[in-house]
Amino acid sequence: MNGPHDLGGQMGLGPVAPEKDEPVFHAEWEKRALGVTLCSGAMGFWNIDESRHARENRHPVDYLSSSYYEIWIKGLERLLTRHGFVSDRDLAEGRAVDGAPQPRRVLKAVDAPAVLARGGPCDRPVATPARFKAGDRIVTRNFSPTGHTRLPRYARGKRGVVEAVREGFVFPDSNAHGRGENPQWVYTVVFDGREIWGDDSDPTLSVSIDAWESYLEPA
Amino acid sequence: MSHVHDHHHHDNELDPMAARVRALETILTQKGLIDPAAIDVIVDTYETKVGPRNGARVVARAWSDPDYADWLRRDATAAIESMSYTGRQGEHMQAVFNTDDTHNLVVCTLCSCYPWSVLGLPPVWYKAPPYRSRAVIDPRGVLAEFGVTLPAGKKIRVWDSTAELRYLVVPQRPAGTDGWSEEKLAELVTRDSMIGTGLALEPEVA
Numbered sequence: 001m002n003g004p005h006d007l008g009g010q011m012g013l014g015p016v017a018p019e020k021d022e023p024v025f026h027a028e029w030e031k032r033a034l035g036v037t038l039c040s041g042a043m044g045f046w047n048i049d050e051s052r053h054a055r056e057n058r059h060p061v062d063y064l065s066s067s068y069y070e071i072w073i074k075g076l077e078r079l080l081t082r083h084g085f086v087s088d089r090d091l092a093e094g095r096a097v098d099g100a101p102q103p104r105r106v107l108k109a110v111d112a113p114a115v116l117a118r119g120g121p122c123d124r125p126v127a128t129p130a131r132f133k134a135g136d137r138i139v140t141r142n143f144s145p146t147g148h149t150r151l152p153r154y155a156r157g158k159r160g161v162v163e164a165v166r167e168g169f170v171f172p173d174s175n176a177h178g179r180g181e182n183p184q185w186v187y188t189v190v191f192d193g194r195e196i197w198g199d200d201s202d203p204t205l206s207v208s209i210d211a212w213e214s215y216l217e218p219a
Numbered sequence: 220m221s222h223v224h225d226h227h228h229h230d231n232e233l234d235p236m237a238a239r240v241r242a243l244e245t246i247l248t249q250k251g252l253i254d255p256a257a258i259d260v261i262v263d264t265y266e267t268k269v270g271p272r273n274g275a276r277v278v279a280r281a282w283s284d285p286d287y288a289d290w291l292r293r294d295a296t297a298a299i300e301s302m303s304y305t306g307r308q309g310e311h312m313q314a315v316f317n318t319d320d321t322h323n324l325v326v327c328t329l330c331s332c333y334p335w336s337v338l339g340l341p342p343v344w345y346k347a348p349p350y351r352s353r354a355v356i357d358p359r360g361v362l363a364e365f366g367v368t369l370p371a372g373k374k375i376r377v378w379d380s381t382a383e384l385r386y387l388v389v390p391q392r393p394a395g396t397d398g399w400s401e402e403k404l405a406e407l408v409t410r411d412s413m414i415g416t417g418l419a420l421e422p423e424v425a
Contacts, residue, residue, distance in 0.1 A: 005329055005330060006328070006329060007328050007329075007348050007351040007352040008328035008329075008351070008352065008355045008356070008379065009352065009355060009356045010348070010352040011352070013348040013349045013352050013353070014348075014349045015349055015364055016344050016347075016349045016350045016353070016361055016364045016365075017344060017349070017364070018342070018344045018364065018365060018411075018416070019342070019343065019344065022342050022343065024265060024266050024270075024339065024340055025262075025266070026343070027234070027236075027237065028237065029234065029236050029237035029239075029240045029241070031258075031262040031266075032240045032241065032244055032258060032262075033236075033240050034258075034261060034262065034265070034340070035257065035258025035259070035261045035262055036240065036243055036244050036247065036253065036258060038261055038307075039247070039252075039253040039254070039257050039258060039261070040247065040252070040253060043252060043253075052329075052330055055330070056329075056330070064348060067236075067343075068331060068343070068346040068347070069236075070236055073236070073239060073240055073243065076243070077243065080243075080247075085247070085250070085252060086243070086246055086247070090246045091242065091243075091246070094238075094241075094242035094245060094246070095242075095245055095246060095249060096245075096246050096249035096250045099250075100250045100252060103251075103252050106251065106252065106253065106254055107253070107254060107257045108254050108256075108257055109254055109256035109257045109259065109260045111257075112257045112260040112261055112264070113260060113264065116261065116264055116269075116306050116307050117305050117306040117307075118305070118306060118307075119305065119306040119307040119308065119309065119310040119336075120307065120310065121310040121311070122310065122311070122383040123310075123311060123383075150329060150381045150382060151381070152328050152329060152379065152381060154328075154355065154356075155379075166311075166382075166384060167311070169311075169382060169383055170383075186382050186383075186384075188384075190376075196355075196356075197356055201356075202357070202358070202359060202375065204371075204372065204373060204374045204375050205358060205374075205375050205377065206374070206375070206376050206377070207355050207376075207377045207379060208376065208377070208378050208379065209379045209381045209382075210379075210380070210381050210382035210383075210384050211381070211382070212382070
């Protein structure tokens with residue numbers, strides 16, 4: 001979707017303001033937000049793409065005025081209610097009122113280090129050979145899907161060069177919506193800054209994205 | 220409500236987000252869906268175990284050992300795994316090397332993708348709209364806010380982490396460090412230098 005999360009090239013959002021000696025967390029609730037999010041994900045009812053879309057598919061005013069852990073919690077509440085684990089009554093009362101389905105698994109403290117160390121690889125075999133090779137000239141598709149996509153708006157309809165063929169990866173545009181992993185080849189594609197931003201671009205700038213095969217056409 | 224925690228105040232019961240997260244944790248715990256002790260382990264992992272010192276050791280080894288640097292260039296996931304840095308948000312790693320000609324800068328314009336296994340959790344600014352919006356269009360302006368000025372003709376390559384590859388910048392090794400141990404070299408490698416918003420420290424600064 002052309003959502004508020006798709007920020008590349010937007011202006012007026014202010015300085016970066018890096019914080020000196022920044023702590024890992026700024027409040028106790030941020031620690032719990034991280035943990036609740038990872039533990040809920042470990043139940044096994046949604047994937048990272050559905051999670052991302054749940055965070056991003058919201059009003060721009062809400063998105064842009066929320067801190068990142070706040071966005072995570074809002075997204076998590078949406079996932080938990082969508083999948084029937086938490087009800088509006090639970091949230092209104094701040095305690096378990098309604099029942100919930102059985103989780104596929106509950107992440108226990110003793111297992112957490114191994115689960116974190118294992119991660120969740122998203123590479124998958126692809127049955128067909130890669131359509132592009134390093135050095136190929138491509139043009140990215142121009143589209144405006146209402147669902148999830150990982151092709152940023154600034155990189156749509158742009159001419160670039162394939163720099164590297166990566167691996168087959170789960171396709172977020174379908175996986176986020178329960179329509180399957182449908183893995184595709186992923187490529188690192190490089191654009192000249194001027195192709196994206198126009199003649200006023202910094203002439204020393206190039207930008208790359210990692211693009212699924214269906215985002216690309218031969219140029 | 221959102222302005223409340225833009226200030227770096229201490230957590231307290233009046234903070235609406237603290238109440239909201241506690242309610243969610245309570246509900247999920249009462250339903251037997253999560254184990255609160257697992258949250259403690261996760262928090263401890265990223266507060267005390269997994270952080271940018273991991274990445275610094277990878278960079279220091281690459282500076283010291285050409286064979287390792289070559290491996291890191293070809294297969295960063297395996298080269299980093301050989302140092303026991305694995306896991307969540309580091310499953311598919313790519314190392315990008317700064318050179319005399321090119322400076323690399325990493326961003327995730329769409330969300331907050333970041334190589335947790337080598338850098339830990341991302342700083343607030345990395346996840347916030349100003350950096351995500353500007354890194355791809357005005358990298359020199361962004362770098363200036365970090366106190367970094369590159370030569371005018373130096374190429375800048377911005378890597379937008381739009382898929383599941385996670386990028387580690389290998390900064391250039393500072394002069395005057397010949398014969399240094401990996402341990403000592405690692406002290407020159409800042410978190411920001413591995414994102415590309417900084418350079419490795421000079422020996423006299425470290």
